[in-house]
Amino acid sequence: MIKTSLFDLSGKVALVTGSTKGIGRSIATELARHGATVVISSRKSEACDAVSASINDELAEHPGGAVSIPANISHKAELNSLVNSTYEKLGGIDILVCNAAVNPAYGPMSDLSDSAFEKILTVNIMANHWLAQLIIPQMRLKKSGSIVVISSVGGLRGHEKLGAYCISKAADLQLVRNLALENGPYNIRVNAVSPGLIRTDFAKALWEDPDTLAVRTENDPLRRIGEPEELSGIAVYLASDASSFTTGQNFVVDGGSTIV
Numbered sequence: 248m249i250k251t252s253l254f255d256l257s258g259k260v261a262l263v264t265g266s267t268k269g270i271g272r273s274i275a276t277e278l279a280r281h282g283a284t285v286v287i288s289s290r291k292s293e294a295c296d297a298v299s300a301s302i303n304d305e306l307a308e309h310p311g312g313a314v315s316i317p318a319n320i321s322h323k324a325e326l327n328s329l330v331n332s333t334y335e336k337l338g339g340i341d342i343l344v345c346n347a348a349v350n351p352a353y354g355p356m357s358d359l360s361d362s363a364f365e366k367i368l369t370v371n372i373m374a375n376h377w378l379a380q381l382i383i384p385q386m387r388l389k390k391s392g393s394i395v396v397i398s399s400v401g402g403l404r405g406h407e408k409l410g411a412y413c414i415s416k417a418a419d420l421q422l423v424r425n426l427a428l429e430n431g432p433y434n435i436r437v438n439a440v441s442p443g444l445i446r447t448d449f450a451k452a453l454w455e456d457p458d459t460l461a462v463r464t465e466n467d468p469l470r471r472i473g474e475p476e477e478l479s480g481i482a483v484y485l486a487s488d489a490s491s492f493t494t495g496q497n498f499v500v501d502g503g504s505t506i507v
């Protein structure tokens with residue numbers, strides 16, 4: 248069969264962490280619309296079931312679809328089960344999107360507790376490293392795979408209040424470069440996406456007050472924050488054959504805020 252679209256994901260399996268809301272949900276939905284079978288995963292099983300059902304309802308007559316497999320990515324054993332259950336249900340993983348992240352601390356580095364720092368590094372970096380370790384061996388056997396790590400523009404500059412989170416997001420960019428180098432010879436591509444401010448629950452404190460939002464966006468080229476759906480196009484590109492010569496890169500999707 249001739250593939251009519253560079254962006255066709257028919258027959259591919261995609262695992263998206265943190266895919267019950269926000270950016271992860273948008274990415275998973277769009278990967279499924281492009282033909283992939285997606286694994287919807289977060290800590291809450293009811294939320295995973297509801298999002299999977301919604302995607303399956305939308306795509307009833309189409310190739311893509313969704314299955315629900317809950318997991319807390321801060322526990323290595325749960326990541327093991329997540330990957331093994333995916334293999335049992337769907338046979339393998341072609342696309343990994345490391346999207347889930349946390350930020351339990353707001354304030355200067357001088358006040359940061361060890362427990363908050365450890366939690367941020369475990370969920371935002373170690374879990375992505377663990378998932379890559381678990382999934383890459385079967386991608387190597389197939390000589391094919393795409394990994395996308397959701398970083399942040401916060402990983403590109405210093406920050407007075409989100410220091411540990413930004414350290415974790417900068418480390419994600421280095422993880423991407425390391426994995427791209429190690430796995431390029433196996434035709435596994437690894438890239439990062441760095442969103443600017445996006446209208447999700449995660450970033451609510453930065454956009455829910457109209458005055459704060461106006462100040463935050465007044466000098467940005469597009470004069471607005473992004474919507475979760477505006478991150479899904481770059482994920483489809485990076486997951487698909489359209490990006491077959493693209494690896495080790497970071498794609499900033501921020502309405503131009505970092506050029507100002």
Ligand SMILES: NC(=O)c1ccc[n+]([C@@H]2O[C@H](COP(=O)([O-])OP(=O)(O)OC[C@H]3O[C@@H](n4cnc5c(N)ncnc54)[C@H](OP(=O)(O)O)[C@@H]3O)[C@@H](O)[C@H]2O)c1
Nearest residue numbers: 265267269270289290291319320348399444445447449450
């Ligand atoms: N929104 C922004 O402005 C912005 C900007 C730059 C980068 N980002 C990045 O974009 C990514 C997605 O953020 P978002 O804004 O879409 O957040 P969100 O709307 O709050 O969604 C977060 C998702 O992750 C899941 N999750 C949280 N902790 C988890 C854990 N320990 N294990 C498994 N799943 C977990 C949540 O579900 P449960 O609660 O059910 O587990 C939810 O599905 C993150 O990597 C974030 O750093 C966001």
